[in-house]
Amino acid sequence: MKVRNHFKIIAGLSLALTMGFSTLASAAQTPTDVNVYQIPMHFTFDGKEYAPPEGQQGFIYEGTTYVPIRFISYSLDKAVSWDPATYTVTIAEPKASEKININEYKINAQVYTKSEEKLDKSKLALSNLTVYKEKISYVFDGVTKSPSDELPGYIVDGSLYVPIRFFSESVGKTINWDPVTYTVSATTTEVKKDDEKLPETTKPGTTAPVAGGGGGGGVTKPTFESIKAETDSRVSALRSKAASELLDLYAKYLSTHDESLKSQGWAVIAQTDSQFAQIMSDMRAKLVANAYDTSIITTYEADYESEKAAQEKALRSK
Numbered sequence: 001m002k003v004r005n006h007f008k009i010i011a012g013l014s015l016a017l018t019m020g021f022s023t024l025a026s027a028a029q030t031p032t033d034v035n036v037y038q039i040p041m042h043f044t045f046d047g048k049e050y051a052p053p054e055g056q057q058g059f060i061y062e063g064t065t066y067v068p069i070r071f072i073s074y075s076l077d078k079a080v081s082w083d084p085a086t087y088t089v090t091i092a093e094p095k096a097s098e099k100i101n102i103n104e105y106k107i108n109a110q111v112y113t114k115s116e117e118k119l120d121k122s123k124l125a126l127s128n129l130t131v132y133k134e135k136i137s138y139v140f141d142g143v144t145k146s147p148s149d150e151l152p153g154y155i156v157d158g159s160l161y162v163p164i165r166f167f168s169e170s171v172g173k174t175i176n177w178d179p180v181t182y183t184v185s186a187t188t189t190e191v192k193k194d195d196e197k198l199p200e201t202t203k204p205g206t207t208a209p210v211a212g213g214g215g216g217g218g219v220t221k222p223t224f225e226s227i228k229a230e231t232d233s234r235v236s237a238l239r240s241k242a243a244s245e246l247l248d249l250y251a252k253y254l255s256t257h258d259e260s261l262k263s264q265g266w267a268v269i270a271q272t273d274s275q276f277a278q279i280m281s282d283m284r285a286k287l288v289a290n291a292y293d294t295s296i297i298t299t300y301e302a303d304y305e306s307e308k309a310a311q312e313k314a315l316r317s318k
Contacts, residue, residue, distance in 0.1 A: 032133050034154075035126040036061045042183040043067075045075045049111040056159055058184075059129065065177070065184070066154060066161040071109070074102045076173055077188050082160075088137040089153075089160070091171060096236040131156050138162075140170045224292045231283045235300070238279065242272045276304055 036059040043050045050071075052058065058067040069089060073080035079094035079102070094102055136153035138145050147166040154161045168175035168186060176185045245268050280297055287294045 030132075031130045033128055033130055034061055036129045037124060038127050038129070039124065039182050041065075042181060043071075043075060044183055044185040046188055050075055050106065050109040051111050052109070055157065058161070058164075061154075062150075064151060065164045067164045067167075067184075069153075069160045069162045069167070070105075072162070072164060072167055074105045075109070075188075076168070076171055076186065077102060078171055086137060087134065088139060089162075090139045091167075092139075092141055096239070100239075129156065131161075136160070136162075138170065145170050221290055222286065224287075224290075227283060227286050227290070227292070228296065231279060231300070234279045235276070238272060238275055242268055 038057055038059045041058050043052075052068050052071040056068045056071065058065060060066070070080055073091055077094065077099075078091050079098040081090045081092075082088075083090070132155035134153050134155060135149075138147075147163055151163045151166060164184060165175055173186050173188065177183075178185070280300060283300075284294055284297055286292075287297075
């Protein structure tokens, strides 16, 4: 078994990583042949270079750069989904599970060995590309936006390509284009302003008065649902943290091929076990303190151990 798969199993990253658009091509009316420049573009985000999957090279058509939508979405740390019934693409902030997929996608897409070969622009020539021209609806963080009629979406071999500038502006990112090196670049990280402070009632350590307490100075009794929601959030954060650490190890492996990194992966799992146990202990204490049933903890632990056992069995059997 390849080390890459070791890390995928340990991290529990068996979620689907593809968002297919093959149904689009069958639904489209007729294909169209267009003349495009298929140039070996470079994509740099936050100082790291990424490349689209093989066979999904971006292209320039009538002065507009088009790129695969999943590639540009993930590169800008956005989740993407497709509704074939309405031809609607939805771009939004990723959930915890989606962040795991995005992180792994970006690691696989990252260029670790950059080519020193210079592009001979004198040899650039138009090439024929068969596309399906479609009017696509886009929803960006709940807001519907549409490119001009001159900038439709193009479907090539089952993948949707979008105008990169329209896409980047719609998600609030500034895309830079270097015509000399054919490099697309952007910054996705945002710096939090110093004056962005939490409201007084939500600062850590503050408590809300008991309803009708008459100045008793106590705190509101947490509901069972709120305790469960807090636990769900902590478990999700723990899983994301473990996956992130394992993916970092995987990235190091890609550049060093150091087999000892696998043992570090197991160390991350051991630490995750300890932290999960602490989360369950905290949940139990809160449930008992507020006279709630604690049987739900058994469900959490059973799910955790079941997934872990399946992953470890797969790891050791290879």
